[in-house]
Amino acid sequence: MSEKIDTMHLVETPEGTDLHAEVAGVVPRALAYGIDFLVRMGILFILGLVVTFTGGKLGGLWLLVFFLLEWGYPVFYEVYRDGQSIGKRAFNLRVVSEDLTPIKFGPSVVRNLLRTADIFPFLYIFGVISMAVTTRFQRLGDLAAKSLVIYDDNQRYNMTALSDVTPIAPTIPLSEDLQTAFINFALNRGNLSQSRQLEIAEIIQAKIPNHNHEPVSYVRGVGKWLLGAK
């Protein structure tokens, strides 16, 4: 697994199990940042209206809130809301430390103060370059704080997607790799186009001799059988 080039980050727990997490790249992080930005601007805008209608006497409060939102908002969410700001929650992202434990206060402050270096010279150019050249999509603040932004992946498959299929027992014993191929196709074909499904199903089906079935439904049927349905 390890020599494959992918976005998986593996950590061995003290129990001897490998945890995997998928690190998030520039685009989802930028979008999450955008949402957080809008939230912060919204708060400042509403507060700005209040300040204006009260004759500007609360202008100092506005600046104070500006300061807290600029520097404190991300730290608060990372430390006290399980690494998820409003934007990150919307995109299923989570800030964790490199060993996949929740980020602590100190590193959270580091990564958010060093945001200044990532923004430099403008529009997070240094941060984007840093994310592009590191294997775990870390901006400069992440590198200094040993933090990662990962996908909070709790997606699961749905057996109802296979409710229209009758299980088919394969005629020969299948290798592990092949079993995985059948099962994964059966469970995940939904995001493929019809012709692509057929193309892949034909390749998988060709591994089993003596067949005259329609490839897509055959592969799904064997997949369902391999999952344990009778």
Next chain:
Amino acid sequence: MKQLEFENHYREFWQHMEDLLDGKDEVDASLIQRFPSDYRRLCQHLAVAKSRRYAPGLTNRLNYLVQRGYQKLYGQRVKDQGILVEYFVRGFPAALRRNARYLWIAGAAFVLPYVLMMIACMVNDQMLYSVMDPASVRGMESMYQPGADKFGREDEAATDLFMFGFYIYNNIGIAFRCFATGLFFGVGSLFTLTFNGVVIGGVSGHLTALGYTETFYPFVVGHGSFELTAIVFSGAAGLKLGWALLSPGRLSRLQAMQAAASDAIKIMYGVFIMLTIAALIEAFWSASAIIPNQGKYAVGAILWIAVYYYCFFFARQEVRAYIAAHESR
């Protein structure tokens, strides 16, 4: 065991763990007692699912559960309340002492330009225009002109609050950026320190030459101890980052930078507190027209001594012991 059988067998247990970890279930004492063993059971299920190559939908779900459990089990405990006190009694002075050489360099990068520019502006009254535009110089002159009515303030309470917000927003922002731009091999921190030294020194010299000493110095003496010292500290923290990248020693550059950052941040907590105090003093004490100048000088002198005594001389033995204990760890 086929996947579906495996799933049916443990479905309830997983659902229970998920509700627990996502905070949907009430947590009572017996659950907490059982949690480590339940978590290990989840780990085993994940390992089994992976080795039997069960579908990604299942391994991902188990991975998610194990990950959440791992975070709960090994994550940060809620620390006892003594941590803040410990930081102010030992942690902050110790962090300063460990990084004394960066403090000297940062101090020099601020004080030397300050003194030189102050002298230059006292000798030559045009000198300040080389670093400030004429409008700012005029604004600054009229603000400190003796006889000007309380720096031109109208609604005092509202203005004080406004200025407090402004000092927090502006000064702490400058300090944070001064620290962060140290990541560029220290250049950003050095620039911020020197630039501020030049401007503040220039203003001091210019106003002194104009004879506005009775308005300028009583104003700045109170909060200057916290404010200027904290800016130098933030620059020192930034220089530490930059130096770690320039000269990482036996560590990799990345490791050196990570170690430097985790120590430098201990200085930055103190910088934040000092600048908050400075903003309070500046907005509600320094600007007050009721307090006589003698009072401001006296309190200012006490504060300067107190800040430097606390930062560099307070409980030296204990701080040394603290450093030794934390370095041998």
